[in-house]
Amino acid sequence: MSPLLQGILTVIIGVGGCIGYFWSANFVLDRFIFPAKGPEAGRNINRANAVRPWLFLLPAMLALGLYLVYPVFGSFWRSLFNRAGTDFVGFGNYAQLFGDSEFRTALFNNMLWVLVVPASATFLGLLVAQLTDRLSWGNIAKSLIFMPMAISFVGASLIWKFVYAVDPEIGIINAMRDIIGLSPLDPMQVGFWNNFFLMVILIWIQTGFAMVILSAALRGIPEETVEAAIIDGATPVQIFFRIKIPQIMGTIVVVWTTITILVLKVFDIVYTMTGGNFGTQILPSYMMEYMFRDDGRATAVAFVIMIIVLPVMIWNIVQARKEVR
Amino acid sequence: MAAASDDDGIAGGRSGLSIVTNLSVVFLVVLWLVPTIGLLVSSFRDRDAITASGWWNAPFPVEQNFAVGADGEFEQTPEGWVIEGNLFGEGGSGEVTAFGGRRAEPNAFEPGTTGELVRGRTLTVETNGDFRYVDPAEEEPRRAPTIYFGSEVPPNFTTTNYETILTSAGMDVAFINTLTVTIPATIIPILIAAFAAYALAWMDFPFRGALIAIVVGLLVVPLQLALVPMLQFHNEIGIGQSFYGIWFAHTGFGLPLAIYLLRNYMVGLPRDIIESAKVDGATDFQVFTKIVLPLSFPALASFAIFQFLWTWNDLLVAKVFLPSNSESWVMTVKIADDLLGSRGGDWGILAAAAFVSIAVPLVVFFTMQRYLVRGLLAGSVK
Structure with a gap:
């Protein structure tokens, strides 16, 4: 059976199965377990209503538990074992990691990524959002800058491979160097700075995301505050930095953290562009080097990423709890 | 949106500011689009065209160098052995921008002139590709000479890729x-x-x-x-x-x-x-x-x-x-x-x-x- 047919069949079975589950679970609950009739009708309705939320939640909780909660513990547990998974080595994998200079490079580079990419993307996004806010063709401009969001990291990397190509007839960077009389060079092999050339790709993708959200936040600023500032004689620059920015600070933080989390997970760009060579390794791509070869090491790297993400996660949860209350 | 910009009420210099805003947005949009356009254009060009000129030159004709063996038989004339013909072959057409007799100097001579090659040989090439090669040697040359020339190739987009x-x-x-x-x-x-x-x-x-x-x-x-x-x-x-x-x-x-x-x-x-x-x-x-x-x-x-x-x-x-x-x-x-x-x-x-x-x-x-x-x-x- 061709995979596509298999896929369509899976959709039918999956969707049918879900609907079947939800419908029949409800039916059984209301008709047989706690029927709303007989001497205990009232109590049964209450009981059924207490159980029902869990029926609705069950499939999602199973899937989340299996694919996201269990792996946190499963990965940590696995990272305490050796390559084959047979011997308990305690924190041996972690000790090895920190002894490996490539891992330290990856950690250092990841810190660079975390510092540079969210800051640049948020700044550029804010800039574009503010500039396009008053333009008649602003929506078209935003749409075009937003477009890279739809492109895969692999596709984006290929697009930038053309930009960075060594041949001055292909790479626009080297074409410009050629015009001013410099010899061509491979941006991917320029030590240290090559990391920044790779970051440009992710900034190119994420600026649109930051722009869309910040643009909506700018629109949401109450007119009166801006008008009051104008009456008081504030300059546009003052209005932007003293009136608008403080009011959208919350959104800026959300955008910033969202991109930070993304930066810690994206391995595609480094994998496609340099394969982690020339000192451009980052944690996710470093992990893929050990995936399938040394699961103990790979899960240890994954857990290091988890620990870096943890503060953001806790902050998110605290925010969410505040809101629900 | 025009109304919104009026509300900002920046007295004087607004039109100047709005030009700057427009230009910077244009600049950013172009910056954002260029890489993708490069990919799109390149995907419609064949391998030779990609290495011959940048994709930003794709809409323009490209000057490429060619080497062809002179097609035809040597004829004995008072000047020596002569081959005549057209570089673009029967029914072909094109425009020669330069020509030469050696690989190292494919663009040595202007079209319409007569170029002096080694050992007294001469080569004349017209813009339309007609050429005349003269070898003053006594014996008939064994091989037909190779002629090098530059020609403009019109932009060529293809779906071969x-x-x-x-x-x-x-x-x-x-x-x-x-x-x-x-x-x-x-x-x-x-x-x-x-x-x-x-x-x-x-x-x-x-x-x-x-x-x-x-x-x-x-x-x-x-x-x-x-x-x-x-x-x-x-x-x-x-x-x-x-x-x-x-x-x-x-x-x-x-x-x-x-x-x-x-x-x-x-x-x-x-x-x-x-x-x-x-x-x-x-x-x-x-x-x-x-x-x-x-x-x-x-x-x-x-x-x-x-x-x-x-x-x-x-x-x-x-x-x-x-x-x-x-x-x-x-x-x-x-x-x-x-x-x-x-x-x-x-x-x-x-x-x-x-x-x-x-x-x-x-x-x-x-x-x-x-x-x-x-x-x-x-x-x-x-």
């Missing part, structure tokens, strides 16, 4: 595989998430707040953690690396965002409608299927687009949960692991492959941008 990619390079299989991964992985989580989101939004039960917090926390769990344990799990339950594995994985990984987006949307639905339906005797199941689900269509659409783009563009999950043979490669894996290695220097092919892989997401993006933006806003701004 796409034909190659889709017929012989296996990109067609990868395309189908991507589609196969994407469809179930987009549809199935929606349904599961919708029920859960309804429960979290409109049903009252203990630990509801804690569950919502857990979902929010799971939003940021790095996928990397799931790779090893879940692959092991798939191997144990017998599905191993297969399409089933990747469908399940994408479903699990997509759920937190789905539940979060849908719950945020459903919580905002008017309370009156739902409560009056319950007063009229509707069960939760009926309220959900008949009222909440249809009203939540925009949120469902936003999540569907997200999940579609994410699964279509994914490389990591596909690399780990799908078999690593060429029949099961999705497009991202095909490009990253195969084409970049085996056809690394063939820029036209790479460009066409990349464009095939990003074409569908781009169409989805431009047609359904409204829902995408709405989803982003629901997911990030609180």
